[in-house]
Each structure stands twice: as structure tokens, then as C-alpha cells.
Amino acid sequence: MVKNAGLPPQSTERASPSQPGQPRAPSTSAAVTVPTERLFAAHATTVTPGSFDMSQHLYSKVLHAQVHPMVAYFMRMTPRAIVARYCHLNPSVSRDVLARVLATPTKHLRWAGADMLHATDAEGRRRMVLLETNSCPSGNKAMPPLAEDEDDLGGYGRVLRGALLPRLRRKGSANGRLAVLWDKNLPEASGYAAALAE
Numbered sequence: 001m002v003k004n005a006g007l008p009p010q011s012t013e014r015a016s017p018s019q020p021g022q023p024r025a026p027s028t029s030a031a032v033t034v035p036t037e038r039l040f041a042a043h044a045t046t047v048t049p050g051s052f053d054m055s056q057h058l059y060s061k062v063l064h065a066q067v068h069p070m071v072a073y074f075m076r077m078t079p080r081a082i083v084a085r086y087c088h089l090n091p092s093v094s095r096d097v098l099a100r101v102l103a104t105p106t107k108h109l110r111w112a113g114a115d116m117l118h119a120t121d122a123e124g125r126r127r128m129v130l131l132e133t134n135s136c137p138s139g140n141k142a143m144p145p146l147a148e149d150e151d152d153l154g155g156y157g158r159v160l161r162g163a164l165l166p167r168l169r170r171k172g173s174a175n176g177r178l179a180v181l182w183d184k185n186l187p188e189a190s191g192y193a194a195a196l197a198e
Helices: 036-041 069-075 079-089 095-103 154-171 186-197
Strands: 113-120 126-134
16 A cells, blocks of 8 residues: 655656756757656555554544534435435425435546535525535544544545445455555545555
8 A cells, every 4th residue: 555656756867968058968868767666666655554543644633622513413414314404495406306416426526525615695695605626625634533433544434435445346356556646635645545554
């Protein structure tokens, strides 16, 4: 399991002139190719089962926090309850259409998130405004585990069990390794890697 296969250095090194003012070598000069294995070996870490440590993957103030009861209530809602509540608040929405939308598996964004803002307009109407949809969600490092989480993996395990593992099982048992690629969010990316190793 690879935890942090960050972007490798450039895969080619070009010869540069030895003295300022000297003409550059023609563009046909040979470039030295660095083997891909060598590039990634310097930027990868193997993560093994038993390495998940919640203190490494949550903000320190979240470690001993409790989920607000209202948030916990919404996290436990079934799709049927979500449809009923949404249609109660938005009577013009068709229950059948909304139920179909929620039951339809996504084609591309299996592991997505959204940034939303709670807003009130000039007439006092309160709404959630969708700012953007992200192809990879962030936020488990700021989310205390729910009491009913079946293991000590918190939201990391919940996302993996719901979004990734079912797709892996459908693919069958293939030889190979899994990798978590990351850029700047090491606490959360390494949390997913360690949870996946479990």
C-alpha cells in the first residue's frame, strides 16, 4: 500500500551549458531518462495493517470531541427518511424522482464532496448554497467518529466501505497494489491509506 506517491521530479535531465554565454546544445542532444521505479521509490511509503492512529489523522481538538446530536441524526438517516424530510420542506419536489436520483449509482464521482454555505437572503429565507463539487472530499480530519462506527477508523472507514471497497469487490481479486496519491493534505491522505491497509 503506497501512502504518499506525490508528484515525482521531472523524469528527464537535460544537459546545460557549462559556461554562461556558451551556445546551448542542440535540442537533439540526448536526455537522460530516469527509470520510473527510481522516481517513485523516493516518494512512496508502504503502509501496513495496524498502522492507523487516529491522533495522526484528526485535528487535535477533534480527538476527544463528540458529534453534535443534530449532525449524528442526519448521518444516520436512511435514503427513505432523507426523501421524506426533503419533500416535506420542498413540497413541489416529486418523491419518486428524488428517490430514483438517490438510488442511482454515480458513474464518475464515486468519492466526491461539496462545499456548501448556509445563507439567508434579503427576505429572510434560509438556504444552503452549493459553492462547488469536489472530485475528492476532505473533512474526515475534522469529523469526530460516530458512536456506532464499527471500528476505530471513524469516517475514513465509513467512506472506504461505502465508496471504494464495493467497487474493488466487483473487480474481483486482481494482483497488484493500491495507492493513495496526494498533494498537500498528508494527515487525511495518510488516514485513508492506513484505513485502507486495515
